[in-house]
Amino acid sequence: MRALIVTLAGLLLLSVAPARADDTFTTTIKDHQFSPAELKVPANKRVTITVINDDPTPEEFESHTLKVEKVIPGKSKAIVRVGPLSPGKYSFFGEYHESTAKGVVIAE
Amino acid sequence: MLGALVIVFREVLEAGLIIGIVMAATRGVAARGRWVSYGVLAGIVGASVVAAFAGAISNAFEGSGQELFNACVLGTAVAMLMWHNAWMSRHGREIAAEMKQIGTAVSEGAKPLTALAVVVGLAVLREGSEVVLFLYGIAASGTSGSALLAGGVLGIAAGAAFTALTYFGLLAIPTRYIFSVTSWLIALLAAGMASQAVQFLNAGGLLTVLDGTVWDTSWMLSEGSLLGRLLHTMIGYSERPTEMQLVVYLSTLVAMFLLMRVVRYSPSKREVAA
Numbered sequence: 001m002r003a004l005i006v007t008l009a010g011l012l013l014l015s016v017a018p019a020r021a022d023d024t025f026t027t028t029i030k031d032h033q034f035s036p037a038e039l040k041v042p043a044n045k046r047v048t049i050t051v052i053n054d055d056p057t058p059e060e061f062e063s064h065t066l067k068v069e070k071v072i073p074g075k076s077k078a079i080v081r082v083g084p085l086s087p088g089k090y091s092f093f094g095e096y097h098e099s100t101a102k103g104v105v106i107a108e
Numbered sequence: 109m110l111g112a113l114v115i116v117f118r119e120v121l122e123a124g125l126i127i128g129i130v131m132a133a134t135r136g137v138a139a140r141g142r143w144v145s146y147g148v149l150a151g152i153v154g155a156s157v158v159a160a161f162a163g164a165i166s167n168a169f170e171g172s173g174q175e176l177f178n179a180c181v182l183g184t185a186v187a188m189l190m191w192h193n194a195w196m197s198r199h200g201r202e203i204a205a206e207m208k209q210i211g212t213a214v215s216e217g218a219k220p221l222t223a224l225a226v227v228v229g230l231a232v233l234r235e236g237s238e239v240v241l242f243l244y245g246i247a248a249s250g251t252s253g254s255a256l257l258a259g260g261v262l263g264i265a266a267g268a269a270f271t272a273l274t275y276f277g278l279l280a281i282p283t284r285y286i287f288s289v290t291s292w293l294i295a296l297l298a299a300g301m302a303s304q305a306v307q308f309l310n311a312g313g314l315l316t317v318l319d320g321t322v323w324d325t326s327w328m329l330s331e332g333s334l335l336g337r338l339l340h341t342m343i344g345y346s347e348r349p350t351e352m353q354l355v356v357y358l359s360t361l362v363a364m365f366l367l368m369r370v371v372r373y374s375p376s377k378r379e380v381a382a
Binding site for chain 2: 046056057058059060064065067068070071072073074076078079080081082084086095096098099
């Protein structure tokens with residue numbers, strides 16, 4: 001039992017560690033929705049978010065609080081650099097499909 | 109359809125505001141309508157080209173191409189606005205005086221109009237490429253396309269109406285004051301653009317010094333709101349400016365002011381040097 005817990009904890013750490021190491025995060029747009037729609041990022045650090053647009057139509061990744069405005073053509077990806085962020089929630093959206101394409105960056 | 113109208117209107121609004129200010133600032137200058145039209149047309153052509161190559165631009169410079177491109181466009185516009193204001197502080201008074209006397213257009217210098225035509229062209233290029241991409245997306249997705257397209261066209265019309273509103277609103281200012289008012293508007297416009305350029309360089313990872321947030325007024329006035337957007341374009345309002353943005357904003361204003369002082373035409377003090 002104890003071995004299992006240690007293994008699980010180890011796996012959890014391993015799965016978290018790579019993202020922490022290079023501070024790169026990814027979200028994918030599909031059917032005008034972000035997935036994952038919630039990105040947990042470290043606070044007070046510059047962070048890179050790769051936004052993959054899997055839809056055939058262009059989208060504009062925008063956030064007033066993150067101060068990002070970036071057009072992503074259909075079937076392509078873009079790199080968005082944000083931060084350093086103070087801890088808190090920062091909402092973002094796809095400007096061309098604002099009703100469905102919504103997400104949030106959580107800096108902690 | 110309403111959604112498309114709102115999105116397109118929002119993009120057209122920013123370029124429209126700039127065009128309205130430029131038109132008011134060139135009141136009384138001959139052939140300005142033609143120059144501004146050239147600017148708009150060139151901007152639309154440019155916007156289509158930018159939209160077509162959006163992918164290539166975005167991927168250039170390790171994914172910072174779009175940011176670098178926007179920063180360059182904004183930087184060029186700032187230089188052109190400075191040039192115009194410098195010229196205007198030298199000749200504006202003569203134009204105002206002549207306008208009062210004969211009430212017609214004066215045929216003075218084509219140079220500053222080139223500058224402002226470029227500013228108009230760049231504004232249309234920047235905002236227009238987003239409109240083109242959005243409308244292309246609608247057209248490509250088919251089905252309910254025609255209603256959305258109609259919304260887009262109405263959005264452009266609404267933006268044009270707003271431009272006219274800005275222009276005629278500014279024209280209500282008495283001739284005596286109009287050039288000092290538009291000079292200030294252009295100075296603030298340029299400072300705001302310079303600060304936006306800094307933000308693009310920061311987002312591109314090209315300028316990361318002094319990137320702490322100075323204040324956060326998002327609770328009071330969001331940049332997403334209509335007023336926030338208008339102020340963002342007109343005076344460079346930012347809900348969370350970085351230190352560098354503030355430094356560049358103020359430096360641009362000071363540089364503009366000094367430039368206008370240096371070249372100011374003062375007939376009482378000395379003869380005009382060639």
